[in-house]
Amino acid sequence: MSRRISPVFAATAAVALLATAGFALAQVGKSTGKAEAGPASGDSSGSFEVSGVTVDVRAKDAESARLGGWRLAQRKAWGMLAQRLTGHGSTLGDSALDGMVTGIIVEREQIGPNRYVAKLGVLFDRNRAASLLGVAAQMTRSPPMLLIPVQVSGGAHRVFEGNSVFLDGWKRFRTGNSAIDYVRPAGGGPDRLLMNAGQTARRGRGWWRAILDQYGADDVLIPTVELRRSYPGGPIVGVFTAGHGPDNRRIAQFVLRVNDGNALPALIDAGIQRIDKAYQDAMRAGLLRTDRLLVTEPPRPELPVEETGEEALVDTGEIVAGATAGAAFTVQFDTPNVAALTSGESAVRGVPGVTSASTTSMALGGISVMRVTFEGNQASLTAALRARGWQVEEGPGVLRIRRGGGSAPAAAATPPAEAGNDSDG
Incomplete structure (x- = not known):
């Protein structure tokens, strides 16, 4: 008896070489049964994920x-998740799982007239799952890291210029985990x-x-992949490098290979997962330290002091006019127009203790x-601003300020034209 098979399984042999690839062919909605078109750009949901x-x-x-x-995948994935987080299994009814599962990831599937064979991934709502299993829902995370993925192919280096399978892979990657x-x-x-x-x-x-301030990040990560093709449609070798910081210091480097050119997305997904693991391991080992010159301005050279023969002055702790010593902070403020920009600068300069x-x-x-x-x-700067x-x-080295609350400021700035900008901070 013949059996009709869906063409979705075209890259089976290549994916088998990369068991950890987690190639998301489609993310299926539980309620509608429809697959989302294209990669889930910037998916940062914090769902628990069980793959394979x-x-x-x-x-x-x-x-x-x-x-x-x-339904069977939900039940099996819940037991696997419970074993991973608590060390022992757990079972739930289908109705409870339906309310907890946020998505099904089709990694590989074969569909026949009356048979379904697949390898799936299951996403569980983090807060609900953690509450039932009695584990912490929150995780320790790094400071904000600006991601600049570089793809090298045919001698050309690209980040956001034109099509990039590496950039598409990072859009598919779920950073919430x-x-x-x-x-x-x-x-x-x-x-x-x-x-x-060139910037890297x-x-x-x-x-x-200036770039990190523009995107609200504290540091930069520069993952790179160099794709080497034997011939069109043939084997592809990917040389992956995990770089960190403005000096692009190498954290890890490894090589992956697929025999079929159609399996390139699987190759990219597997490489990104290993790069992410390398970054997490480096963070736990204390290797992702932010360059101190990215946090503060470099110290200015001291001017030579002329010998006058007079008695040295005693430092009384008072702020001397024109002095530039002090800590540097990043302050974000609303600028609906030019007047708000000018008045905001002058108002902050008028705060006691601010030298520039x-x-x-x-x-x-x-x-x-x-x-x-x-x-x-x-803390002193925050108190001084609130007093005005x-x-x-507050964030580490960063302040977000808005007008309103408290007494009227001494140098009033033009209020933002739209309150909707507040959510951007």
Whole structure:
């Protein structure tokens, strides 16, 4: 008896060579049974993921067999997740699992008239699953890391220019399960100019600071893949490198290979998973330390002191006019127009203890960034700004300020034209 097989299984042999590839051919919605078109761009959901769940189900027709396979995958994946997180198995009814599963990932499938054979991945809602299993839902994550994926193919280096299978792979990658807090630019507009392959070879910390401030990141990660093809449609070798920091310091390097050119997405997905693991291992080992020159301005050279023969002055702790010593902080503020930009700078300069305040990233109609030098620590700067009528949100070395709350400020800035910008900070 013949059996009709779906063409979805075209890359089976190549995927078998990469068991950890996790190639997401489609992400299937539980309620509609429809597959999403294209990669899930920038998917950062925090769902628990269980991959590599195999099912083989028979039913009266193809659709019933497929739905039965998904149900079986849910039950098997829940037991695997419980074993992984708690050390012992667990069982739940289908109704409870239906309310907890957020998606089904089709890694590989064969569909017959009354049979469904597949290898699936299952996504579980993190908070609900953690509550039932009695484990912590939160994980320790790195500081925000700007991601610049470089693909080298045929001697050409590209990041956001044109088509890039490496960039598409990072769009498919679900960062919510990683301890690395990736900042993934969309790749349009100024992204292609600010973050090209040439930028990854530059060492100037000043330009890197401006870019990181623009995207709200503390550091940069530069993963690279070099694709080597034997002939069109033939074997492909990928040389993957995990780089870190403005000096693009190598964290790890490895080589993967597939025999079929159609399996290139599987090769990329497997490489990205190993790169992410290398970054997580480096973070736990303390190797992803941020360059101190990316956090603060480099110290200025001291001016020579002329010998006058007079008695040396005693430091009383007072702020001397024109002094530039102090800690540098990044301050984000709303700039709906030019007047708001100017008044915001002057208002911050008027805060006691602030020795300098200059805009490093201007975004009219959005959120601009200024570099503020302050004689004191971050807590003192926050208190001084609040005393002047600013609302302040804090992060490591970064402050987000808005007008409103408290008494009227001494130097009032023009209020933002639209409150919708507040969510960008």
